[in-house]
Amino acid sequence: MTSFFQQDKLAVLFDAAAVAARVSELGRAITAHYASAIARGEELVVVGVLKGSFVFLADLVRAIDAPCHIEFMGVSSYGDATESSGVVQVTQDLTRPIKNKHLLLVEDIVDTGLTMKYLLDNLATRGPRSVKLASLLEKPSKNAAGVEVDFLGFSIPDQFVVGYGLDAAGLYRNLPYVGLVMPPKSEGQG
Ligand code: 5GP
Numbered sequence: 001m002t003s004f005f006q007q008d009k010l011a012v013l014f015d016a017a018a019v020a021a022r023v024s025e026l027g028r029a030i031t032a033h034y035a036s037a038i039a040r041g042e043e044l045v046v047v048g049v050l051k052g053s054f055v056f057l058a059d060l061v062r063a064i065d066a067p068c069h070i071e072f073m074g075v076s077s078y079g080d081a082t083e084s085s086g087v088v089q090v091t092q093d094l095t096r097p098i099k100n101k102h103l104l105l106v107e108d109i110v111d112t113g114l115t116m117k118y119l120l121d122n123l124a125t126r127g128p129r130s131v132k133l134a135s136l137l138e139k140p141s142k143n144a145a146g147v148e149v150d151f152l153g154f155s156i157p158d159q160f161v162v163g164y165g166l167d168a169a170g171l172y173r174n175l176p177y178v179g180l181v182m183p184p185k186s187e188g189q190g
Contacts, residue, residue: 005175007079012156012160013125014178019164020059022153026134027063030151033132034066034102042129043101044068049068049075049119050092052108054095055165055173056153060106068104069107077115088118099127104151108165109137120147137161151171 014022034044041115045070048057061070074092103123110116116133124174151174162168163175172181 009182010172010175010179011182012177012179013156013161016176019153019178021061023056023136024063024153026153027060027065030060030063030104031057031065032132033151034104037102037129038066038085043122044104044106045071045096045098045101045107046072047073047094047123048106049073049108049115051173052165052167053106053136056108057106060134065178073119075115075119086116088115090122097126098123100129103131105131105133107133107135108151109139109161110135110147110178111142112145113147116144116147137165 003095008111038044044066046057046061048066048070050056050072051074057070062069071094072092073094075088076089076091077087080155105116105119105123107116110133120131132150133147135149136153138149138152138155140155141158159180160168161178162172162181163177163179166178167173168181172179
C-alpha cells in the first residue's frame with residue numbers, strides 16, 4: 001500500500017534532514033542572540049502562531065539552549081483558502097502578560113506578511129522588552145507588508161507548500177518534510 005507520505009502528488013522541497021539541520025542552526029543563532037539578556041535575568045517568551053507553527057516550534061525550542069516560557073496565539077485570517085486578506089482575528093490569546101519580556105514570535109510561513117504585521121503591531125502595544133520573528137519559510141517576492149524575519153529557515157519561490165505543520169485544507173500538517181502539492185495529472189499523460 002502506498003504510504004500517505006509517499007504519494008506521487010507530493011514533491012519534496014526540503015527533506016526532514018535538511019529541515020532538522022536548518023532548525024539546529026536557527027536554535028544556535030537564537031541562543032546566542034538572547035545569551036546576554038538571559039544572563040542579566042531577563043525573561044524570554046516564545047510564542048507559536050497556531051496552527052501552522054506547532055511542528056517547527058516543537059523542534060526549535062528544543063534547539064534553544066536557554067530558559068524560555070512557551071505560549072501560543074491563535075489567529076484566523078479572513079480570505080480565501082490560499083491567500084491572506086490581512087484582516088486578522090485573534091482566536092486564542094496569550095495567557096500571561098509580556099511586559100518587559102523578550103518575545104520571540106514563531107511562524108510557519110510569511111507570505112504577504114499581513115498576518116505577522118498585524119500580530120507584531122498588536123504585541124508591541126503590550127510593552128515587551130523586545131520582539132523578534134522566527135519563521136521557517138518566507139516568500140520574499142510577496143512580502144508586501146515588508147515584515148522582517150529575524151531568524152529565517154528558508155526563502156522559497158511563490159509556490160504553495162505543505163508539511164512540517166503547514167496544511168492544505170487541514171491535511172498534510174504531519175508530513176515530516178516540506179513539500180509541494182503537485183497538480184493532478186490529466187488523463188492521457190504519463
Ligand atoms: P500572510 O498573511 O503572510 O500572507 O499569510 C501567512 C499565513 O498564510 C501562514 O501562516 C499560512 O497559514 C498561510 N500560507 C501562506 N502561504 C502558504 C503556503 O504556501 N502553504 C500553506 N500551507 N499555507 C500558507
